[in-house]
Amino acid sequence: MAVLFHRLFVANRGEVAARIARSCDRLGITPVFGVSEADRDAPYTEGREVVVLGPGRSDQSYLDPVRLVQAARQSRCTALHPGWGFLAENPAFATLAETHGVTFLGPPAHVMHLMGKKTPAKRAMGEAGLRLIEGSDGILTGPEEARAVADEVGYPVLLKAESGGGGRGMRIARSAGEVVAAYAEAQAESLAAFADDRLYLERLITGGRHVEIQLLADRYGHVVHLGERDCTVQRNHQKLIEESPAPGLDPEERAATLAAAVSATRAIGYVGAGTMEFLLDRDGKLRFMEMNTRLQVEHCVTEERARVRTEQGLVPLDLVEQQILVGAGHRLAFTQDDVVLEGHAIEARVNAEDPRKGFQPAPGRIERWHVPAGEGIRVDTHVADGYRVPPFYDSLLAKVIARGATRDEAAERLAAALEGLVCDGLPTTAPMHVAILRNADFRANAYDTRAIPGWPPAEAG
Amino acid sequence: MSAPDPLVARRVGRGDGTVALLAPTGGLWREGPPLGALVTPGAALGRLEVLGELRPLVAPPGAAGLVVARDESGLARAPVDYESVLVVLDPDAAGSVAADVVAGTEAMAAEGLVFRAPLAGRFYARPSPDEPPFIEAGQEITAGATVCLLEVMKTFHRVSYGGAGLPERGRVARVIAQDGDDLDEGAPILALES
Numbered sequence: 240m241a242v243l244f245h246r247l248f249v250a251n252r253g254e255v256a257a258r259i260a261r262s263c264d265r266l267g268i269t270p271v272f273g274v275s276e277a278d279r280d281a282p283y284t285e286g287r288e289v290v291v292l293g294p295g296r297s298d299q300s301y302l303d304p305v306r307l308v309q310a311a312r313q314s315r316c317t318a319l320h321p322g323w324g325f326l327a328e329n330p331a332f333a334t335l336a337e338t339h340g341v342t343f344l345g346p347p348a349h350v351m352h353l354m355g356k357k358t359p360a361k362r363a364m365g366e367a368g369l370r371l372i373e374g375s376d377g378i379l380t381g382p383e384e385a386r387a388v389a390d391e392v393g394y395p396v397l398l399k400a401e402s403g404g405g406g407r408g409m410r411i412a413r414s415a416g417e418v419v420a421a422y423a424e425a426q427a428e429s430l431a432a433f434a435d436d437r438l439y440l441e442r443l444i445t446g447g448r449h450v451e452i453q454l455l456a457d458r459y460g461h462v463v464h465l466g467e468r469d470c471t472v473q474r475n476h477q478k479l480i481e482e483s484p485a486p487g488l489d490p491e492e493r494a495a496t497l498a499a500a501v502s503a504t505r506a507i508g509y510v511g512a513g514t515m516e517f518l519l520d521r522d523g524k525l526r527f528m529e530m531n532t533r534l535q536v537e538h539c540v541t542e543e544r545a546r547v548r549t550e551q552g553l554v555p556l557d558l559v560e561q562q563i564l565v566g567a568g569h570r571l572a573f574t575q576d577d578v579v580l581e582g583h584a585i586e587a588r589v590n591a592e593d594p595r596k597g598f599q600p601a602p603g604r605i606e607r608w609h610v611p612a613g614e615g616i617r618v619d620t621h622v623a624d625g626y627r628v629p630p631f632y633d634s635l636l637a638k639v640i641a642r643g644a645t646r647d648e649a650a651e652r653l654a655a656a657l658e659g660l661v662c663d664g665l666p667t668t669a670p671m672h673v674a675i676l677r678n679a680d681f682r683a684n685a686y687d688t689r690a691i692p693g694w695p696p697a698e699a700g
Numbered sequence: 701m702s703a704p705d706p707l708v709a710r711r712v713g714r715g716d717g718t719v720a721l722l723a724p725t726g727g728l729w730r731e732g733p734p735l736g737a738l739v740t741p742g743a744a745l746g747r748l749e750v751l752g753e754l755r756p757l758v759a760p761p762g763a764a765g766l767v768v769a770r771d772e773s774g775l776a777r778a779p780v781d782y783e784s785v786l787v788v789l790d791p792d793a794a795g796s797v798a799a800d801v802v803a804g805t806e807a808m809a810a811e812g813l814v815f816r817a818p819l820a821g822r823f824y825a826r827p828s829p830d831e832p833p834f835i836e837a838g839q840e841i842t843a844g845a846t847v848c849l850l851e852v853m854k855t856f857h858r859v860s861y862g863g864a865g866l867p868e869r870g871r872v873a874r875v876i877a878q879d880g881d882d883l884d885e886g887a888p889i890l891a892l893e894s
Contacts, residue, residue: 276783291781292782300782308751309750310726310781313726339752
């Protein structure tokens, strides 16, 4: 057996913590959960080693790098998995862990730092051969340059804050006359929100689709892609449904972008699992948006399709296991030619939110919880009967993933499984997912990021 | 170099009248007060090592009593979680005085660094008549080390070194109190080299 870590610290909670522990169990590694007080008695920690980090609020628990690394040290863990969200893309956290002798399961801090900055990341990816959204070459010098660039790329354009996020510090200019005002507003908002008034400009692409590529790299320059995912069904930039392969993507465009993404990943010295996000415009071209330097929530969609050809035949691929192996210094045990992507997979994120009341989050106690099994159905969850959803964190309860030979088969299997989901005590987004999966526009692939196909439901009569 | 800010333990009353002092954050805990030690507000509770930095840990306001239970790992550096119980104090075991004693250890400029009696009682420098004293002149002393026994109303209290204004580690210049002396609260016990 390969030389690995004996004890691995899980610097996260809930569903991803349970997910990481599953891979640890398979590899014979002891996972240790860092938990807040709000999570210490959660069902997913049962029978596990835990270190209590701090109170429920995340700034004194899951967002405190010192508490996390100290907890990893005192529980004698030699590796740390950051999961997603919280500090997963924080280069200072990665550095702190490595400084104290704890291997951070993610890319090197300098790569994370580069990809965390908007225009340097764009430039690096452009140089590595990826198609970008047309716009300014880096930071704008002022409204005059913004006007000149906008005239060149064509209206409407988007003025974006270099330090922005969550939709803040962005303004649309629909014509030349609007550029100066949009520039001033975006700058003021960015300065107030992020203490940084630097802006860049991109052509505004409306009605596109969100496509992303799963990548995996070892420390020795070996990089493979594991296909793409389509995450177009979103609400306020929160993904609701993800699937693979991306329906309607031109095979040539897919092949060219996958190859370019692999060489870009190698060019920046990336290590571990990562995802490049693209916008698919109406001309069918994929344009690079950003790279997520971590495991993604929707990685299961890829796992449900990916198989690796070995001497024992086709075996499933576990992305967390690969992250751990690569983090321990192993080479990828397979090449691109050994990766086989089969069938169609669709994932629904079941959140504790009421889709009929404006997606209001609903913390509270789940009296009874059941998700039916079925052919091609996978359920990733940390929830069990009696689980109390804490008010401090995100509302993800479970991911239900269906596999099928075709997109329709996967969609129908997923809808049937979600119809049988029982969550007594709290509303969930499952009814919305069923409506989307059975919606004619969704099935016909006639939608984009602007609206959710099949939701809200059309008024009867 | 300035000393790191002290961490203040958290205090939680327990149903049986005792008080638990809890770790304010995770870390490696060392030099905690032994069983029987008297803890007063602001008194040293040892140090907490967080990513290599040694942070002094002190008792919070309202925490007074004798240590009747403590972390039982027996390790010199015990890993503790957030809100792990470090020590359990019994306020009654220290007699009625303990509740309102102020840590009598304020160092006075005129006399240099002085460790004072936290409460009134008869001073015993050694654990029993035929054993060596706890502390002798010239010896190095660290927070949490036993200084003496004080007999208060027929009960013996173990007094440990530490408190506001005193260094975590120091050298004893002189043992001021004599074996068998009746000390008032705040009477000097040790003079330290400054």
